[in-house]
Amino acid sequence: MFAFIVRRLIQAVVVMLVVAMIAFYLFQFVGDPVSIMLGQDATDADRIRLTAELGLDKPVVLQFYQFILNAVQGDFGISLRQGQNVSTLLLERMPATFELSIAAAVIALVVGLPLGVYTALRRNGSMANAILAFSLLGVSLPTFLIGILLILVFSVQLGWLPSYGRGDVIKIGWWSTGLLTVDGWKHLILPAITLSLFQLTLVLRLVRSEMLEVLRADYIKFARARGLTNRAIHFGHALKNTLVPVITITGLQLGGIIAFAIVTETVFQWPGMGLLFIQAVQFVDIPVMAAYLCFIALIFVVINLIVDLLYFAVDPRLRSSVGRGGH
Amino acid sequence: MRRLILATALSVAFALPTAGFAKTLKWASQGDILTLDPQSQNEGLNIQANLYVYEPLVRYDENFKFEPALATSWEQINPTTMRFKLRPNVKFQDGTPFTAEDVVFTFQRAAAPTSQFKSYVSGVKEVKVIDPLTVDVITDGPNPVLLRQLPVLGMMSKAWSEKNDVMLPQNFTDKQETFAARNTNGTGPYMLKSREVDAKTVYVENPNWWNKANKKGNVTEIIYTPIKQNATRTAALLSGEIDFVLDPAAQDVGRLSKEAKVVSGNEYRTIYLGMDQASPELKYSSIKGKNPLKDLRVREALYQAIDINAIQKAIMRGESVPTGAMISPQVNGYTEAMGKRLPYDPAKARALLKEAGYENSLDFTLDCPNNRYINDEAICQAIVAMWAKVGVTASLSTMPRATYFPKMAKRDTSVYMFGWGVPTFDALYTLQALIRSKGEGADGSFNYGSYSNPKVDALVDQIKVETDQAKRNAMIEEALMIHAQEVGHIPLHDQVIPWAMKKNIDVLHRADNRIVVEWVKIN
Numbered sequence: 001m002f003a004f005i006v007r008r009l010i011q012a013v014v015v016m017l018v019v020a021m022i023a024f025y026l027f028q029f030v031g032d033p034v035s036i037m038l039g040q041d042a043t044d045a046d047r048i049r050l051t052a053e054l055g056l057d058k059p060v061v062l063q064f065y066q067f068i069l070n071a072v073q074g075d076f077g078i079s080l081r082q083g084q085n086v087s088t089l090l091l092e093r094m095p096a097t098f099e100l101s102i103a104a105a106v107i108a109l110v111v112g113l114p115l116g117v118y119t120a121l122r123r124n125g126s127m128a129n130a131i132l133a134f135s136l137l138g139v140s141l142p143t144f145l146i147g148i149l150l151i152l153v154f155s156v157q158l159g160w161l162p163s164y165g166r167g168d169v170i171k172i173g174w175w176s177t178g179l180l181t182v183d184g185w186k187h188l189i190l191p192a193i194t195l196s197l198f199q200l201t202l203v204l205r206l207v208r209s210e211m212l213e214v215l216r217a218d219y220i221k222f223a224r225a226r227g228l229t230n231r232a233i234h235f236g237h238a239l240k241n242t243l244v245p246v247i248t249i250t251g252l253q254l255g256g257i258i259a260f261a262i263v264t265e266t267v268f269q270w271p272g273m274g275l276l277f278i279q280a281v282q283f284v285d286i287p288v289m290a291a292y293l294c295f296i297a298l299i300f301v302v303i304n305l306i307v308d309l310l311y312f313a314v315d316p317r318l319r320s321s322v323g324r325g326g327h
Numbered sequence: 328m329r330r331l332i333l334a335t336a337l338s339v340a341f342a343l344p345t346a347g348f349a350k351t352l353k354w355a356s357q358g359d360i361l362t363l364d365p366q367s368q369n370e371g372l373n374i375q376a377n378l379y380v381y382e383p384l385v386r387y388d389e390n391f392k393f394e395p396a397l398a399t400s401w402e403q404i405n406p407t408t409m410r411f412k413l414r415p416n417v418k419f420q421d422g423t424p425f426t427a428e429d430v431v432f433t434f435q436r437a438a439a440p441t442s443q444f445k446s447y448v449s450g451v452k453e454v455k456v457i458d459p460l461t462v463d464v465i466t467d468g469p470n471p472v473l474l475r476q477l478p479v480l481g482m483m484s485k486a487w488s489e490k491n492d493v494m495l496p497q498n499f500t501d502k503q504e505t506f507a508a509r510n511t512n513g514t515g516p517y518m519l520k521s522r523e524v525d526a527k528t529v530y531v532e533n534p535n536w537w538n539k540a541n542k543k544g545n546v547t548e549i550i551y552t553p554i555k556q557n558a559t560r561t562a563a564l565l566s567g568e569i570d571f572v573l574d575p576a577a578q579d580v581g582r583l584s585k586e587a588k589v590v591s592g593n594e595y596r597t598i599y600l601g602m603d604q605a606s607p608e609l610k611y612s613s614i615k616g617k618n619p620l621k622d623l624r625v626r627e628a629l630y631q632a633i634d635i636n637a638i639q640k641a642i643m644r645g646e647s648v649p650t651g652a653m654i655s656p657q658v659n660g661y662t663e664a665m666g667k668r669l670p671y672d673p674a675k676a677r678a679l680l681k682e683a684g685y686e687n688s689l690d691f692t693l694d695c696p697n698n699r700y701i702n703d704e705a706i707c708q709a710i711v712a713m714w715a716k717v718g719v720t721a722s723l724s725t726m727p728r729a730t731y732f733p734k735m736a737k738r739d740t741s742v743y744m745f746g747w748g749v750p751t752f753d754a755l756y757t758l759q760a761l762i763r764s765k766g767e768g769a770d771g772s773f774n775y776g777s778y779s780n781p782k783v784d785a786l787v788d789q790i791k792v793e794t795d796q797a798k799r800n801a802m803i804e805e806a807l808m809i810h811a812q813e814v815g816h817i818p819l820h821d822q823v824i825p826w827a828m829k830k831n832i833d834v835l836h837r838a839d840n841r842i843v844v845e846w847v848k849i850n
Contacts, residue, residue: 032729049440083362083505083508155562156562271525279359
């Protein structure tokens, strides 16, 4: 077990180094922040000076080496757009993205799981088919379209919910949360729904197909023959066995949601890391882009590790095989 | 800070009624205010926001004439010295008095190597304190446009800057965020209340503003929120969450003028095409051995093949002002005669090309940005089609500003689109950067086509130092007319900027795309 974790951690470090290297190399082609920073009037002398100041005239390999050296000490440099510490910027924006992602994941699970079970149990009911048809919208409509539609209906026409921003937030230590104010909740609803729809559909259909398969298994037949109640069969036995693939997918999706809530954050002007990244790309704010990509790689790696550990907890078969070593 | 946020949250939760006298202006545009240090970024929105808090020595009134701000009067005591008398009894927001020392300090800081505001104090050799309320600004040579450089230079407090270690504007190699990026201390009509980078910046009225009695508007609080996405920005205005949008998307202007209010006006920015007239062979053309753009007939043909009125109608939806001049009408030196374009005449264009020997054989690449000017990409696509009609094959290359402007700065182009704003409202700014040949400092710094005419260069150099207004304007006219006759660039149009707002807001549109909030009235 311990060796397993250590192996995974080493893999994680390798993954992150590779991501950092690729990202850094790509950034040589996205443009030049110097002309944006200096504005219209700059002379050539100014440009040369600022390029040297930022270290952009050194060869790429040297820049990358310097970057890794600093990153290991937690120093990702200064944002070229805002003149602030990049690590501070990321930490400031992380609570917003996390709250949005968790809210979206919770909605996806809380709505997707029961609906998935329902559509599996009532396989050919008209309600079940309606739910399935509606869920198709979740995967086929692009996120920004859903977001704008929701804004149009609920903000502009009905005026029930606000169309952008995070609302009033309360700071607890360095974590700013919108969950403790009514205004914060109002602002959270539309973006969370927008972000959750894709995953909701995924969870729904996955649970449904997994349950259908499990319900066909022999041990379910024997349980029914034994006289167990439907409730015990469906939720005590069938559902537990469907959870393993669901956990995998949800875990991976959660990583994806955190990393790529970019579109939703842009549509709703949600001050999270995704929006920061997009703005950094447009401004060619290289330190922020590099730090963001490394951070995302870290998130994925950690989530995958947790998912793998959860397997051990949920599936007893895995526990015994690892315990026996190379059997 | 934490208590402030808690208090705000609680008051929202209890939904206290707002006081009747508080008039809040909530406004938005695409980008955020980059920094609160007034000299660290030379960018339109940043300058605008910092002018709520910091004030210049002189400022423009509604008609772009000079009006006293922190200086009550000025006098040219000799050709290189301008004496400013400062306003008495003005206090910074921390209570300290504004004196001549602060003026000297501000000029020095703006000229520091790490400042992005150097162009606004270019030509200033020294600023001397004569007495606590009088300064002399001494320039390298006679500078007829000195005053025009000053309306965006906000005065900073020397004492405050010393205390908070911000004697210099942000130095990126120091890797430290400076105090001035998040904190302010000015003399102006508004004070900073809170700043959440990329989320919300709030200003409140400065109760000790020296000009409070004459304030024309009634805004007591400003809440600025950036909203990047076009559709969301429009939705926020329509749903009533914000009162004003500086840059509504072009496709929403029609709807906004019906459901809200749109005020349009000319911007001081002229959009034009530049052409490489110096290379012996065009970089991006299949024609080898010669440069067709060196031939005046070819340049004229390209000019006359463009139907700018069709572009105005179909692409700009009426929101542009076609022009034959490289400067907009608000800029000093403009004359009606300059504004007249060469007529749209595709037949003549074909004839000229034939005469020059390029009938149906001229080709090159047209470079355009796709996220900088209003409808930039669409305009270029239209121009390419118009040129195709007269037998010119132009292939279009568009890219985002982050890659476009560095490419242009390297002069890596044959024909390109560009836009030039004139923050000094004086033609020299354009003549020097775009039309004069490349030289020292700002000379020809943006003349990427390398247009060059020694007579024009001589005129521009004289215009820099001529102090007699009438003589100077005559020289400006002459230089611009020579350039126009030689088709050094192809002017297209001046941009029109629509501002969108709720129906109960009165605002004066300005050609420099800045809202002067102390003039805004909320009814």
